[in-house]
Amino acid sequence: MTVSVVAPLLRGIALAAAGPGGSVVVASAPLPPVLPADAVRIDIADDDEAAAFTALRAAYSRRAAGAPALFAANLAGAGEFLLAAASDIDAARVLVAGGAVPSAGRAPAPAEADSKGSAAGRDRVVSGRIALVTGGAQGFGEEIARGLAASGALVWVADINGDGARRLAAELTAKAGRTAAIAVAMDVTSEESVADAISEIARTTGGLDLVVSNAGVLKAGSVLDQELGAFDSVTRVNYTGFFLVAKHAANLMRRQRLGHPGHRTDIVQINSKSGLAGSNRNGAYAGSKFGGIGLVQSFALELVEYGIKVNAICPGNFLDGPLWSDQEKGLFVQYLRTGKVPGAKTIADVRAFYEAKVPMGRGCEGPDVMRAIYYLVEQEYETGQALPVTGGQVMLT
Numbered sequence: 001m002t003v004s005v006v007a008p009l010l011r012g013i014a015l016a017a018a019g020p021g022g023s024v025v026v027a028s029a030p031l032p033p034v035l036p037a038d039a040v041r042i043d044i045a046d047d048d049e050a051a052a053f054t055a056l057r058a059a060y061s062r063r064a065a066g067a068p069a070l071f072a073a074n075l076a077g078a079g080e081f082l083l084a085a086a087s088d089i090d091a092a093r094v095l096v097a098g099g100a101v102p103s104a105g106r107a108p109a110p111a112e113a114d115s116k117g118s119a120a121g122r123d124r125v126v127s128g129r130i131a132l133v134t135g136g137a138q139g140f141g142e143e144i145a146r147g148l149a150a151s152g153a154l155v156w157v158a159d160i161n162g163d164g165a166r167r168l169a170a171e172l173t174a175k176a177g178r179t180a181a182i183a184v185a186m187d188v189t190s191e192e193s194v195a196d197a198i199s200e201i202a203r204t205t206g207g208l209d210l211v212v213s214n215a216g217v218l219k220a221g222s223v224l225d226q227e228l229g230a231f232d233s234v235t236r237v238n239y240t241g242f243f244l245v246a247k248h249a250a251n252l253m254r255r256q257r258l259g260h261p262g263h264r265t266d267i268v269q270i271n272s273k274s275g276l277a278g279s280n281r282n283g284a285y286a287g288s289k290f291g292g293i294g295l296v297q298s299f300a301l302e303l304v305e306y307g308i309k310v311n312a313i314c315p316g317n318f319l320d321g322p323l324w325s326d327q328e329k330g331l332f333v334q335y336l337r338t339g340k341v342p343g344a345k346t347i348a349d350v351r352a353f354y355e356a357k358v359p360m361g362r363g364c365e366g367p368d369v370m371r372a373i374y375y376l377v378e379q380e381y382e383t384g385q386a387l388p389v390t391g392g393q394v395m396l397t
């Protein structure tokens with residue numbers, strides 16, 4: 001029995017005790033030489049999840065009135081660990097380090113003032129929640145990580161670019177004056193990498209309330225000559241990567257819900273307008289995104305049993321993001337060089353061409369996507385949908 005299985009079970013039990021809207025983070029650490037006086041001892045003798053859950057629930061209710069939720073768990077085959085449940089990660093870390101925190105923990109973090117990517121009033125739906133953003137180091141992922149952190153969530157910034165993820169997480173934490181973000185290295189195309197990252201999340205924060213599967217790549221190419229390798233690599237990140245993230249995250253979310261069957265969680269795939277309408281000379285990308293909608297609908301049907309909603313957001317072009325605006329390899333420079341936009345002589349001409357395709361006259365931005373995320377999390381009666389955020393460029397039929 002591993003800590004990454006036990007910690008989510010404990011989080012669910014503590015969430016149920018915290019009541020509606022309560023937030024709970026579970027932190028774990030190897031057992032220290034001297035056990036904190038408040039720690040409740042618990043033995044988990046075998047690899048049976050149901051038996052572990054029953055033992056944990058009994059231990060949780062055995063605590064003295066007002067005592068912190070602190071457990072010294074002996075896990076068969078894995079060793080001894082200290083686990084603590086508290087209302088935020090900083091309080092939980094103090095408890096496992098042997099310090100004292102008021103038993104109720106701190107109040108859930110309020111939404112913070114500088115909320116670049118938030119939408120006034122909506123952001124409370126993620127305050128105090130634990131979120132994962134894949135591909136979170138730059139572009140839309142960075143915008144989403146910033147928006148969620150500014151709204152009071154604890155954000156796991158997962159990216160193949162570990163340095164970028166660490167830089168962003170450190171910045172968000174420094175700005176918030178609390179642990180607002182934690183970086184984790186993750187290559188969404190590798191099952192081992194995804195499984196390791198999700199285990200680290202389970203051990204460190206006990207669970208997840210919101211998964212934003214955002215990592216994605218674009219390699220444009222004609223069906224007449226695109227190399228199979230390029231086609232496969234796009235499919236592997238955008239399509240298979242979403243499957244791997246959903247698979248491992250959903251198991252964690254299912255486990256944490258055992259103790260709190262009313263707990264609702266969300267998986268949101270950042271899809272694209274190219275998941276709703278074909279994209280000329282860009283079939284690998286559009287195909288992977290259309291496939292993503294099929295996965296969203298299918299996962300939604302299956303995971304509804306575990307209180308997990310699964311939806312996609314289909315943004316229009318993020319013209320101010322690095323994919324388009326990078327001065328060396330961005331799409332504006334590429335399209336100018338290759339003459340893709342007839343008559344365009346400058347980057348401004350290329351940009352104007354793409355803006356003119358949007359009825360609302362501008363590219364999609366971080367706050368547009370954040371509003372869609374808040375809506376999907378807040379909405380209790382929808383799953384399996386693909387929500388366009390395209391300024392009217394693509395309309396549902």
Ligand SMILES: NC(=O)c1ccc[n+]([C@@H]2O[C@H](COP(=O)([O-])OP(=O)(O)OC[C@H]3O[C@@H](n4cnc5c(N)ncnc54)[C@H](O)[C@@H]3O)[C@@H](O)[C@H]2O)c1
Pocket residue numbers: 134135136137138139140141158159160161186187188189214215216217237241270271272273314315316317318319321322323324
């Ligand atoms: N930029 C747009 O105009 C646009 C429009 C609609 C949808 N989207 C979608 O938004 C998402 C983000 O796109 P973006 O434009 O911000 O891209 P981006 O290239 O700016 O950022 C993508 C991030 O994903 C990371 N990444 C790439 N491969 C990864 C892997 N295997 N594992 C983990 N991380 C990986 C990168 O390191 C990077 O930090 C994608 O799914 C994309 O399809 C983008």
